[in-house]
Amino acid sequence: MLKEETLKVVINGQEVESSFGKTILECARDSGVDIPTLCFDSRVKATAACRLCSVNVKGRRLPVAACAQKMEPGMEITTDSSDLESMRKTILDLVVSENPTGECVRCEEIGPCELHTLTKRYGSKPGRFHGALSGEKSKDTNPFIFRDYSQCILCYRCTSVCGELEQAHAIVPAGRGFGSRIAAAFDSGLLDSSCTFCGQCIQTCPTGALMDRKMLGQAKASEVTKVKTVCPYCGTGCGLNLHVANNKVIGTTPDWDSPSGEGSLCVKGQFATDFVGHKDRLKTPLIRRNGVLTEATWDEAYDLIVEKFTQIKEESGPNAFTFWTSARATTESNYIMQKFARAVIGTNNVDNCSRT
Amino acid sequence: MVGRGAMSNSIAELKESPFILATGTNTTETHPVIALKVKKAVSNGSKLVVIDPRRIELANFSHRYMQIKIGTDIALYNAMSNVIINEELYDKEYVAERTGGFEELKHFIREYTPQYAEQITGIPSEDIIATAREYAAADSASIIYTVGITEHSCGVHNVQSLTNLALLTGNFGVTGGGVNPLRGQNNVQGAGDAGCLPNNLPGYQRVGDDAARANWEKEWGVTLDPNPGVTKVTAIDDMILGRMRALYIMGENSLASDANAGKTRKALEALEILVVQDIFLTQTAELADVVLPAAGFGEVDGTFANSERRVQRVRKAVNPPGVAKPDWQIISELGERFGYKKKFNHPAEIWDELARNTPILAGISYDRLDFQGIQWPCPTSDHPGTAVLHTDNFESEKGYLMPIPHVGIAEPTDEEYPLILTTGRRRATYHTGTQTGRSAGIELLVPHEWVEINPEDADELKLDDGEVVSVISRRGRVQSPIMITEKSPPGVIFMSFHFPNETPTNVLTTDLHDPITETPEFKACAVKIEKIAQHHKNQSDKNGTQNTNQSLKMAG
Known part of the structure; x- marks a missing residue:
C-alpha cells in the first residue's frame, strides 16, 4: 500500500503536519484550529458560497476559502487576524441584513441555529445594510418539511445533500442573481417532487429556512432533552436522538456519531416515531370474558396465564407450548423470553420473526 | 457455507x-x-x-x-x-x-x-x-x-x-x-443472538451441544431439553393438529405478517390459550385470550444488534402509557409466579447474564456501549469488536463450496393462476403498519395498497390504472387498486403487506417453505386477477380504497 504522503504547513505560527489532498479547513480542524463556516457540510463537496472560512495565505493577494483550498507544502496560513475577523463580521452583517429573524422560531423551539450562533459570536445585527430582503415563506403544505425562504441564506447545503448524498435531486438551485432560490421542480411542493422525506435538508440547514414541521409548536428548546438511541425500524441501526418534552417524544434528529447511519436517517427514522405515546396504545392488560376482551389487572392476567399454562403442562408436557419473540424488542427482552420458554416451561419451542 | x-x-x-x-x-x-x-x-x-x-x-x-x-x-x-x-x-x-x-x-x-x-x-x-x-x-x-x-x-x-x-x-x-x-428488522440479529431460535441457545450455541447446554443449565439452575424445538412454521401445523395448545407471542402481528394468513388464523383459533404481549391491539392481539400491554421503543433501556452485528444501546426517553411494562419485566414477573425466582432490576443485569455465557458477546458490557456500539464477535473486555468476519478462518475451519442444483419456485403459474405475486415493503411504511400507520403524514406518501402490474398484463386483462381488482390465489382473495408500471416485469405483480385491514396480502401468500430454515416463499406464489363488477368499482372509488376487512375472515 502507498504510504499516505504528508506535508508540513504553518497555521497561525504553529507548524502542522497534514496530508496531500486535504483542505485547509480539514487540516485546521484536525489540529484543533477553529475556522467558522456556514455553507460547509463535510459530507458533500464544498461550494465556497459563504466565504466565512476565508483565511490568509502568505504570498496570496486575497483571502482564500479554507473549505475549498487544498493544502500545499510550506503554506503559511493565518486564520484569525483582525482583518479576517472584521471581514467575517461584515459577511454576517450582510447575511442578517438580508435575512432578519422575522417570525423564525428556529432558535427558540429547536435550539440555536448555526447562523445565529455565529451572529451572536460576532455581534452582527440586521439593519447595517439596507436593501431587498431575501425569499419568502413557501406555500408547500407537506406535513414534514417546513420551508421558509425568508430565512434562506443560499448556502446550498440542502441542495448538495439532496443531490450529492441522497441523489434524490428533489430540490435544486433555481433562478439567477437576486432571484436565486431553492426550488423543487416547477416550484412545486415536495409531495409532488422526487423528495423521499429523509429530512437531511432540515438537518444540514444552518438557519430556520428548513425545519421539522412536526416538531414546531411542541415545546421550547430549553424544555427539550435529547436521548441518544437507535432507530426502531430496519436492520441498518442508524443512531438517532429522541427529542423529549413533557414525557412526549416530539421528534428525532440523527446521531452524527452513528457508525452505520453516519448522520443519515430515512423518512421512517426521521418522521415516523409518533407511534410512541399514540392514543391507541395498550394501557392495561385485557382478558377475554364472554368472548370480549375486557380490561383487567396484572394480577388477573398473570393468574389466568399461570392457571391455564399449569393445566396444559400437566396434561401435555412442555412441548405443547410455543413462544414467538420479537425482532422489534430489545435483545434483553428476547433473552428473557427464551429463558422463560426453556428454563421455566421447559421447551425449546421458541422462535422469532426472522423466518417469516 | x-x-x-x-x-x-x-x-x-x-x-x-x-x-x-x-x-x-x-x-x-x-x-x-x-x-x-x-x-x-x-x-x-x-x-x-x-x-x-x-x-x-x-x-x-x-x-x-x-x-x-x-x-x-x-x-x-x-x-x-x-x-x-x-x-x-x-x-x-x-x-x-x-x-x-x-x-x-x-x-x-x-x-x-x-x-x-x-x-x-x-x-x-x-x-x-x-x-x-x-x-x-x-x-x-x-x-x-x-x-x-x-x-x-x-x-x-x-x-x-x-x-x-x-x-x-x-x-x-x-x-x-x-x-x-x-436484515429487515431493527433487532432480528439480536433476537437470534439471544437464543430465540428453536435449535439455538444464546450465541448460536446448539441445544444439542452437551457442553453448551451444561453451561446454561448451571446458569439457570435447571435441566434443559437437548432436542431442538419447532419453528413458527411447524408450530402452526401443530396448532391445527391440536398438538400445540398454548402460544405466547411477544411483539409480532403474526396474523398479518405470516404467509397464508387464512391458515394462521385457523391455527391461532385452534389454540386453548393465546397470550399476546404488544404495544397496540393488532389483528393478532384481537384473537388473544390475554393481551399484555408492553412498553415499547423509546420507553425501555436495552440493546439492539444491527445487520452488521453491532450491539447498540437503546434508551428510555419517556414513560410507557397506563400500566404497560417492559417485556422483560412482564415475563420475569410471570416466571416468579411459576416459582422461578431470579430477579433482574435493570436490563444491564440481563445483558451481563447473557454475555458471560456467550463467547461472541463476552467482551461487551453496557459501560462499553455508552458512546458507540460494538460488533461481535467480541470475546474479551479489551477486544475492539470485529468489523470483518473470517479474516483468518471460518467457523468450520474451511469454507465449503456447495454443489447446488437449480430448482424452480414451489408454486409455479398455471392456466388458472397465470401470474406470480411477489411481496415486499415500501420505503415510508413498515411491515403491518402498526407503527408507520400511526405516524402522521405517512398516509400521504403511501395512502393504501397498490398492485404493481406491467402494462402488457394490464392490457390483456383490460384494466385501467387505479382500478380496484380482486387478486386471488389458491388460499384466498383480496382487493386493491392497481398501479400500471414497467417496474413489474410481465407476468409478475408486486404487493406490500402494509395494510392488513384493507388489503391483507398474506391471505394470498404460500406457506410452502425452505426445508432447512422453514422460511416460506413470500417472494413467489401463483395468483390471478379478476375485474370487479362495475357497481363495486364505483363504490370503491367513493371510499378511496375498498374496505376488504371481510376478505380476511372469508379467507379463513
Missing part, C-alpha cells in the same frame, strides 16, 4: 467497495441509508450490478441491471461460478488453503453454462459472463442481499450458491468484500 447468519462485513465499508453485487434487495426502499453507501460507492467510480426481477430504483445507479426470472437465482450464480472456474479466474491460493469441495463443485458446475442459465433466468449469457469476470477481477467485491434471496422455498440454497462466488474469489475476510444479508 461459512457459518454465520449475519453480514460478514460492515455497512460503512460498502462506500469503499470497488464492486457491489446487489441481488434480491430493493435497498433504496427497504434500507434507504445502506443505499446511500452504495450510491456513494458508485459516485466514487465503483461498479454496481443489480439483479432483481423488478426494475427497482437501485437499477438506475447500476452499470448493469440483470432482470432475473423469479426463483432462478441458483442457475445464475452457478453459471457465474462456471465462468469463474472455466476461465480460471478464481483465487487459486485462497481456494486451496481456505475452502473445501472445489473439485466436486468444478465437476458439478459444468452443465451450468451461461447459455443454459440464460434459458432459465432470462438474463443474456454475455451479461452473465461479463458480471462473473468483473466480480472475479475486482480487488474486493461485496455481495449484498435481502429477503429476495431467502424468502424462497430454496432460500438456503440461494445463499449457498451465492456464497460459492465469494469463496472462489477469496472475497471473505477482506474489507469491501463478503456476503452481506441486510
Whole structure:
C-alpha cells in the first residue's frame, strides 16, 4: 500500500503536519484550529458560497476559502487576524441584513441555529445594510418539511445533500442573481417532487429556512432533552436522538456519531416515531370474558396465564407450548423470553420473526 | 457455507467497495441509508450490478441491471461460478488453503453454462459472463442481499450458491468484500443472538451441544431439553393438529405478517390459550385470550444488534402509557409466579447474564456501549469488536463450496393462476403498519395498497390504472387498486403487506417453505386477477380504497 504522503504547513505560527489532498479547513480542524463556516457540510463537496472560512495565505493577494483550498507544502496560513475577523463580521452583517429573524422560531423551539450562533459570536445585527430582503415563506403544505425562504441564506447545503448524498435531486438551485432560490421542480411542493422525506435538508440547514414541521409548536428548546438511541425500524441501526418534552417524544434528529447511519436517517427514522405515546396504545392488560376482551389487572392476567399454562403442562408436557419473540424488542427482552420458554416451561419451542 | 447468519462485513465499508453485487434487495426502499453507501460507492467510480426481477430504483445507479426470472437465482450464480472456474479466474491460493469441495463443485458446475442459465433466468449469457469476470477481477467485491434471496422455498440454497462466488474469489475476510444479508428488522440479529431460535441457545450455541447446554443449565439452575424445538412454521401445523395448545407471542402481528394468513388464523383459533404481549391491539392481539400491554421503543433501556452485528444501546426517553411494562419485566414477573425466582432490576443485569455465557458477546458490557456500539464477535473486555468476519478462518475451519442444483419456485403459474405475486415493503411504511400507520403524514406518501402490474398484463386483462381488482390465489382473495408500471416485469405483480385491514396480502401468500430454515416463499406464489363488477368499482372509488376487512375472515 502507498504510504499516505504528508506535508508540513504553518497555521497561525504553529507548524502542522497534514496530508496531500486535504483542505485547509480539514487540516485546521484536525489540529484543533477553529475556522467558522456556514455553507460547509463535510459530507458533500464544498461550494465556497459563504466565504466565512476565508483565511490568509502568505504570498496570496486575497483571502482564500479554507473549505475549498487544498493544502500545499510550506503554506503559511493565518486564520484569525483582525482583518479576517472584521471581514467575517461584515459577511454576517450582510447575511442578517438580508435575512432578519422575522417570525423564525428556529432558535427558540429547536435550539440555536448555526447562523445565529455565529451572529451572536460576532455581534452582527440586521439593519447595517439596507436593501431587498431575501425569499419568502413557501406555500408547500407537506406535513414534514417546513420551508421558509425568508430565512434562506443560499448556502446550498440542502441542495448538495439532496443531490450529492441522497441523489434524490428533489430540490435544486433555481433562478439567477437576486432571484436565486431553492426550488423543487416547477416550484412545486415536495409531495409532488422526487423528495423521499429523509429530512437531511432540515438537518444540514444552518438557519430556520428548513425545519421539522412536526416538531414546531411542541415545546421550547430549553424544555427539550435529547436521548441518544437507535432507530426502531430496519436492520441498518442508524443512531438517532429522541427529542423529549413533557414525557412526549416530539421528534428525532440523527446521531452524527452513528457508525452505520453516519448522520443519515430515512423518512421512517426521521418522521415516523409518533407511534410512541399514540392514543391507541395498550394501557392495561385485557382478558377475554364472554368472548370480549375486557380490561383487567396484572394480577388477573398473570393468574389466568399461570392457571391455564399449569393445566396444559400437566396434561401435555412442555412441548405443547410455543413462544414467538420479537425482532422489534430489545435483545434483553428476547433473552428473557427464551429463558422463560426453556428454563421455566421447559421447551425449546421458541422462535422469532426472522423466518417469516 | 461459512457459518454465520449475519453480514460478514460492515455497512460503512460498502462506500469503499470497488464492486457491489446487489441481488434480491430493493435497498433504496427497504434500507434507504445502506443505499446511500452504495450510491456513494458508485459516485466514487465503483461498479454496481443489480439483479432483481423488478426494475427497482437501485437499477438506475447500476452499470448493469440483470432482470432475473423469479426463483432462478441458483442457475445464475452457478453459471457465474462456471465462468469463474472455466476461465480460471478464481483465487487459486485462497481456494486451496481456505475452502473445501472445489473439485466436486468444478465437476458439478459444468452443465451450468451461461447459455443454459440464460434459458432459465432470462438474463443474456454475455451479461452473465461479463458480471462473473468483473466480480472475479475486482480487488474486493461485496455481495449484498435481502429477503429476495431467502424468502424462497430454496432460500438456503440461494445463499449457498451465492456464497460459492465469494469463496472462489477469496472475497471473505477482506474489507469491501463478503456476503452481506441486510436484515429487515431493527433487532432480528439480536433476537437470534439471544437464543430465540428453536435449535439455538444464546450465541448460536446448539441445544444439542452437551457442553453448551451444561453451561446454561448451571446458569439457570435447571435441566434443559437437548432436542431442538419447532419453528413458527411447524408450530402452526401443530396448532391445527391440536398438538400445540398454548402460544405466547411477544411483539409480532403474526396474523398479518405470516404467509397464508387464512391458515394462521385457523391455527391461532385452534389454540386453548393465546397470550399476546404488544404495544397496540393488532389483528393478532384481537384473537388473544390475554393481551399484555408492553412498553415499547423509546420507553425501555436495552440493546439492539444491527445487520452488521453491532450491539447498540437503546434508551428510555419517556414513560410507557397506563400500566404497560417492559417485556422483560412482564415475563420475569410471570416466571416468579411459576416459582422461578431470579430477579433482574435493570436490563444491564440481563445483558451481563447473557454475555458471560456467550463467547461472541463476552467482551461487551453496557459501560462499553455508552458512546458507540460494538460488533461481535467480541470475546474479551479489551477486544475492539470485529468489523470483518473470517479474516483468518471460518467457523468450520474451511469454507465449503456447495454443489447446488437449480430448482424452480414451489408454486409455479398455471392456466388458472397465470401470474406470480411477489411481496415486499415500501420505503415510508413498515411491515403491518402498526407503527408507520400511526405516524402522521405517512398516509400521504403511501395512502393504501397498490398492485404493481406491467402494462402488457394490464392490457390483456383490460384494466385501467387505479382500478380496484380482486387478486386471488389458491388460499384466498383480496382487493386493491392497481398501479400500471414497467417496474413489474410481465407476468409478475408486486404487493406490500402494509395494510392488513384493507388489503391483507398474506391471505394470498404460500406457506410452502425452505426445508432447512422453514422460511416460506413470500417472494413467489401463483395468483390471478379478476375485474370487479362495475357497481363495486364505483363504490370503491367513493371510499378511496375498498374496505376488504371481510376478505380476511372469508379467507379463513
